[in-house]
Amino acid sequence: MCSRQGMALQRGMYFKSPPGHGIIFMPHRPNAPYADALSSDGTGLLYEGHDVRRTQGTPGPKAFDQPRFEMDGKPTQNGLFAVWVDDLRRGKVLPAIFRVYGKMRPGVWIDRGLWLLKDYGHCKKGRRKVFRFRLAQADFNSSTPHESASADLKASRQIPSRIKQAVYKRDKGRCVICGGADQLHFDHDFPFSKGGTSILPENVRVLCARHNLAKSATID
Numbered sequence: 158m159c160s161r162q163g164m165a166l167q168r169g170m171y172f173k174s175p176p177g178h179g180i181i182f183m184p185h186r187p188n189a190p191y192a193d194a195l196s197s198d199g200t201g202l203l204y205e206g207h208d209v210r211r212t213q214g215t216p217g218p219k220a221f222d223q224p225r226f227e228m229d230g231k232p233t234q235n236g237l238f239a240v241w242v243d244d245l246r247r248g249k250v251l252p253a254i255f256r257v258y259g260k261m262r263p264g265v266w267i268d269r270g271l272w273l274l275k276d277y278g279h280c281k282k283g284r285r286k287v288f289r290f291r292l293a294q295a296d297f298n299s300s301t302p303h304e305s306a307s308a309d310l311k312a313s314r315q316i317p318s319r320i321k322q323a324v325y326k327r328d329k330g331r332c333v334i335c336g337g338a339d340q341l342h343f344d345h346d347f348p349f350s351k352g353g354t355s356i357l358p359e360n361v362r363v364l365c366a367r368h369n370l371a372k373s374a375t376i377d
């Protein structure tokens with residue numbers, strides 16, 4: 158765990174699923190190896206992914222597309238960020254949260270607050286492809302669903318009653334698998350422990366006791 162984090166911190170980006178938050182370091186200097194930019198009003202952030210690891214005898218990391226996977230097939234930090242956004246687009250999860258640190262001068266990092274990962278692209282840059290991640294400043298006092306949701310998400314895995322009512326109505330009061338109408342439970346389609354949220358109806362469904370148990374047995 159510690160060695161993994163150490164590696165990620167070298168790269169400047171470290172993913173963690175909500176309700177925890179990951180970390181992003183922004184070099185923020187003219188000759189930074191990565192092209193990162195704060196929008197002029199300070200509320201948007203474009204963050205470039207990390208390069209392949211430097212290995213001896215190769216032309217250097219800038220000769221390669223930024224990788225989604227390690228040599229052993231595990232996702233890189235780029236991959237973890239991208240997969241989360243893919244799930245976000247499907248409405249399965251809330252935006253992942255990051256604490257962003259900006260470099261003021263050598264050895265001095267300033268806390269730029271909490272940001273939400275909103276989008277990414279795998280974009281052409283010169284002769285190779287790089288990841289670009291778009292983040293928006295988190296406003297935990299905002300009333301827009303996603304932003305305030307992140308705060309709610311931290312607080313509770315309880316499914317609010319207004320969500321239960323909406324889900325019960327949508328699923329017509331029956332288990333979505335077998336149609337059974339007794340011993341019903343509200344189920345997180347995407348497990349809370351993996352960042353699924355209770356506060357989007359799309360992520361909650363009605364299951365009978367039997368299918369609720371069958372499901373929890375198959376999820377680690």
Ligand SMILES: [Zn+2]
Binds near residue numbers: 332334365367368
């Ligand atoms: Zn059922």
